Amino acid sequence: MTDHTKNHSDRIYLDHAATTPLDPLVLEQMMPYFTSSWHNPSSIYIEAQNTRRAIDHARHLIASTMNCSVNELLFTSGGSESDNLAIKGVVEVNTNKRKHVITSAGEHHAVLDPLEDLARRNEISLSIVPLRTDGSIHFEDIEAHIQSDTILISLMHANNEIGTINDIPHIFKKIKATYERISLHTDAVQSVAHIPVDLSELHADLVSFTAHKLYGPRGAGALYIRSGTPLHGQILGGGQEEGLRAGTENTPAIVGFASAIELASKRMTDDIRHDRELQQTLMTELPRRIPCMGITGTKDLNSRLPGHVSCMIGFVEGESILLALDLMGIAASSGSACTTGSIEPSHVLTAMGVPFDLARGSLRISLGRETTKEAIGSLLTGLPDIVHRLRALSPKEQIPPAEWATWLDS
Structure with missing residues (x-):
């Protein structure tokens, strides 16, 4: 059985900003x-x-x-x-x-x-x-x-x-x-x-x-x-x-x-504590493990939604990352679920001033109550390997343009 045909219960869902499972x-x-x-x-x-x-x-x-x-x-x-x-x-x-x-x-x-x-x-x-x-x-x-x-x-x-x-x-x-x-x-x-x-x-x-x-x-x-x-x-x-x-x-x-x-009101304190811990892990570890990437949005967690991690990765397409993650058993997104299928970069990133080519490598990871440390560990292990493989397929020179510098964390 391939990863793509895994039982639903074996898959990792990291797209809670799109929708959540019914409690x-x-x-x-x-x-x-x-x-x-x-x-x-x-x-x-x-x-x-x-x-x-x-x-x-x-x-x-x-x-x-x-x-x-x-x-x-x-x-x-x-x-x-x-x-x-x-x-x-x-x-x-x-x-x-x-x-x-x-x-x-x-x-x-x-x-x-x-x-x-x-x-x-x-x-x-x-x-x-x-x-x-x-x-x-x-x-x-x-x-x-x-x-x-x-x-x-x-x-x-x-x-x-x-x-x-x-x-x-x-x-x-x-x-x-x-x-x-x-x-x-x-x-x-x-x-x-x-x-x-x-x-x-x-x-x-x-x-x-x-x-x-x-x-x-x-x-x-x-x-x-x-x-x-x-x-x-x-x-x-x-x-x-x-x-x-x-x-x-x-x-x-x-x-x-x-x-x-x-x-949600009764569970809010516990949900925030859970989501913040895993969110901090991702925001710290992703730039350490993936070269030429940057966290998007504020890095001040007090001004950021708990459990929400968005980033952009240079020299890869967000769509390609998502397909590879899906084959690995992980569901994530490149931005709003309401614009799925669009080949244009996120209007939010371009409104912030992110360079067009860098914005095309956007990834959104949104956590939920059922997200475990093990799931985050699987993502941190698998995503760097996916990015490395995708970049290896490109014949283009992979030197970040000067205009990317202010947007990258690694």
């Missing part, structure tokens, strides 16, 4: 709403009202955990829908003739694509702010682009590709102090899964997050909408979610979402 305890909570309490929660009969109560309980549980009012929490199908609802909902409800929006060049495509689409259709003017070399964005970077007609600023809390955490509470608090009229949105899909997030402390009007990044089901997400924030619904055709998001609610997924949020 068995979460599945246990969901099962009754697949089998017995499957009724439409909008109906009036007893069985349907049981499912309505389950949704109401889930909303209360998430609101309590995230520190917001139940009336400020709207269920969606996931992070991408939440981002689109926040962005298009603010733009469409605003009656100004001129509408200006600010975002950063490192945002998830669920933010960048709808904004660029609105700009192409001349519904907004758009300022896309470059990232700093560690992938962060600061208040001064944003303030320089604020105009009299700015209606929305959308900045991610933590970057899914490089793990850098932006100081959203500080940035948004300073913006609100001077520009109270501007709506503030943050994509917190990654941060909610890995660090404590108190919605009342973000100073955001709109916050997107989802279940499947924190051992919950796919198909359930949420948009926090601060009380009093005007928003135009995007899915019409029913009165669900206060008329802002029509469609029969996905009761099992919503129940699972709440269960996953509750478990």
Whole structure:
């Protein structure tokens, strides 16, 4: 039996930033709403009202955990829908003739694509702010682009590709102090899964997050909408979610979402301790074992997602590394799972100023609860050998250009 046909249980999964396995305890909570309490929660009969109560309980549980009012929490199908609802909902409800929006060049495509689409259709003017070399964005970077007609600023809390955490509470608090009229949105899909997030402390009007990044089901997400924030619904055709998001609610997924949020909160301290230890090992050992490579994103672990290690390796293609790791029984990624198949280097790395050729060798390793020291040991043994073999296949001279120097750790 080859490595590629190993039993699933023998493989090593290091792509938790893409999605996580469903926690068995979460599945246990969901099962009754697949089998017995499957009724439409909008109906009036007893069985349907049981499912309505389950949704109401889930909303209360998430609101309590995230520190917001139940009336400020709207269920969606996931992070991408939440981002689109926040962005298009603010733009469409605003009656100004001129509408200006600010975002950063490192945002998830669920933010960048709808904004660029609105700009192409001349519904907004758009300022896309470059990232700093560690992938962060600061208040001064944003303030320089604020105009009299700015209606929305959308900045991610933590970057899914490089793990850098932006100081959203500080940035948004300073913006609100001077520009109270501007709506503030943050994509917190990654941060909610890995660090404590108190919605009342973000100073955001709109916050997107989802279940499947924190051992919950796919198909359930949420948009926090601060009380009093005007928003135009995007899915019409029913009165669900206060008329802002029509469609029969996905009761099992919503129940699972709440269960996953509750478990994540209870396990957060242990999860962070576990992930930080293995993360530090990788960030120290990888540059020691692989020449001509660099860690991407901030190296300050206090400003980086726990368990997130991203790097770029010179003179190899990220895709080739991933295929070789897969044959070895290790699942990882080269960046966002939402851009898999793209031959272009990561837009996040290029927004940081990483040279094009170096950015093509990107690799993202994201750890989870089930990741073991043995798994990290296997990666540290196998990856250097893979890189050596791939480089040996290239006839090109492998001398790093001068412009790579500031990006390499070895």
